[in-house]
Amino acid sequence: MVSTAIVDVPGVPSPDGLDALVRVLEMIRRGEARTRPELMQASGLGRAVVSQRVDQLKVLGLIREGSLARSTGGRAPRTLEFRADAGLLLVAELGATGVSAGLADLSGALTRSLEKPLNIADGPETCLAVVESLFDELLDTAPAGVSVWGIGVGIPGPVEFATGHPIAPPIMPGWDSYPVRERLSARFNVPTWVDNEVNLMALGELRAGLARGVPNVVYVKIGTGIGAGIVSGGRLHRGAQGCAGDIGHVEIAEGESVVCRCGNTGCLEALAGGGALSREGEAAARDGRSPQLATVLRRNGVIGAADVADAARRGDPVSFDLLARAGRLVGEVLATLVNFFNPSLVLLGGGVTASGDLLLASVREHVYRRSLPLATRDLKITRSPLGRRAGMTGAAHMVTDELFGLSTLPLWVNSGTPNGKPELAGAASAYVAAS
Numbered sequence: 001m002v003s004t005a006i007v008d009v010p011g012v013p014s015p016d017g018l019d020a021l022v023r024v025l026e027m028i029r030r031g032e033a034r035t036r037p038e039l040m041q042a043s044g045l046g047r048a049v050v051s052q053r054v055d056q057l058k059v060l061g062l063i064r065e066g067s068l069a070r071s072t073g074g075r076a077p078r079t080l081e082f083r084a085d086a087g088l089l090l091v092a093e094l095g096a097t098g099v100s101a102g103l104a105d106l107s108g109a110l111t112r113s114l115e116k117p118l119n120i121a122d123g124p125e126t127c128l129a130v131v132e133s134l135f136d137e138l139l140d141t142a143p144a145g146v147s148v149w150g151i152g153v154g155i156p157g158p159v160e161f162a163t164g165h166p167i168a169p170p171i172m173p174g175w176d177s178y179p180v181r182e183r184l185s186a187r188f189n190v191p192t193w194v195d196n197e198v199n200l201m202a203l204g205e206l207r208a209g210l211a212r213g214v215p216n217v218v219y220v221k222i223g224t225g226i227g228a229g230i231v232s233g234g235r236l237h238r239g240a241q242g243c244a245g246d247i248g249h250v251e252i253a254e255g256e257s258v259v260c261r262c263g264n265t266g267c268l269e270a271l272a273g274g275g276a277l278s279r280e281g282e283a284a285a286r287d288g289r290s291p292q293l294a295t296v297l298r299r300n301g302v303i304g305a306a307d308v309a310d311a312a313r314r315g316d317p318v319s320f321d322l323l324a325r326a327g328r329l330v331g332e333v334l335a336t337l338v339n340f341f342n343p344s345l346v347l348l349g350g351g352v353t354a355s356g357d358l359l360l361a362s363v364r365e366h367v368y369r370r371s372l373p374l375a376t377r378d379l380k381i382t383r384s385p386l387g388r389r390a391g392m393t394g395a396a397h398m399v400t401d402e403l404f405g406l407s408t409l410p411l412w413v414n415s416g417t418p419n420g421k422p423e424l425a426g427a428a429s430a431y432v433a434a435s
């Protein structure tokens with residue numbers, strides 16, 4: 001079904017050749033091969049096939065010849081470059097309390113970003129209006145003559161990936177089934193993909209961070225909420241409906257009296273997330289247990305998770321205990337995941353993780369203590385190196401995975417750009433299969 005348009009055009013492949021075309025493009029895009037000989041070696045395709053596909057990609061305007069590579073004996077081969085500057089991507093990551101929006105090139109590299117506070121509970125009309133105004137601001141500074149090829153958005157709740165609709169997100173009143181994709185696609189006239197923000201953070205690390213080339217990874221975000229993204233066999237594992245890794249609402253036995261934002265009691269994020277640290281820190285400031293936090297409360301009128309981390313670093317024993325407890329609770333849940341899934345890398349991201357080493361140390365200690373020796377023998381647990389950029393980077397890669405994937409590429413490539421084709425996002429999903 002995908003290939004009727006593409007075979008009509010001279011110089012582009014038959015349906016049988018499409019698979020090789022997408023593979024060759026992917027290797028050049030991801031920097032896995034830079035010359036024709038490298039492409040042959042990495043793909044296992046023959047010289048003639050590689051040569052034809054490269055020529056076709058040049059005709060389609062997706063790659064260009066670069067400089068001469070170093071010769072390994074004989075004539076030096078030309079390098080091949082993906083035309084990352086042929087189009088632009090708009091990306092946004094909505095968190096519970098703020099939004100980041102950015103402009104990326106087609107390699108997924110962010111060229112500019114903006115941040116703004118917002119409250120996700122204000123609903124989709126208000127929050128997406130903020131996203132749209134940030135996108136407008138970013139486009140004002142975009143290079144002239146380069147069009148937007150796609151939009152990628154992460155939101156802090158479960159998303160049905162096929163439709164781009166949030167489904168009963170626990171902390172997002174008014175967002176259930178809201179047509180996020182349709183709204184942004186119509187406004188900017190480009191295809192739009194939406195996913196859970198933690199999935200995108202994991203994807204960002206997989207494509208451009210520490211998880212590159214690592215087949216089995218768990219990414220845990222500890223911010224206002226807690227969630228995990230799973231990379232299995234080198235691919236983002238979204239699960240049947242798209243909510244794999246949603247560990248924030250796992251029940252913790254000792255927390256039965258604590259009510260979560262989702263309405264249940266004893267959820268992990270209600271006990272160990274940023275909101276919990278802030279709530280417990282404020283209580284300690286008010287009842288005199290922590291003079292340090294009391295000073296912060298007098299000055300700022302509020303205690304944030306970062307204040308607790310800061311006080312812990314300065315030796316406040318109450319804050320130290322709060323972080324150690326949060327780390328223990330996350331670590332115990334994570335130990336179950338580690339035993340169950342056996343990753344070789346666990347990355348911790350999110351605002352609370354960024355605030356110091358204490359939480360990381362506590363998470364590590366409890367994962368190692370509660371996991372099987374074999375599961376932790378080569379396990380590395382560390383902080384996400386992309387940090388706040390992970391979600392936006394992942395959003396950009398989600399869009400390029402789709403645009404240049406087997407299901408979607410043939411639907412637009414002959415017209416030179418996916419701009420003006422918002423319907424592409426609903427047409428097919430290569431994401432699960434090809435990411």
Ligand SMILES: [Zn+2]
Nearest residue numbers: 249260262267
């Ligand atoms: Zn909950």
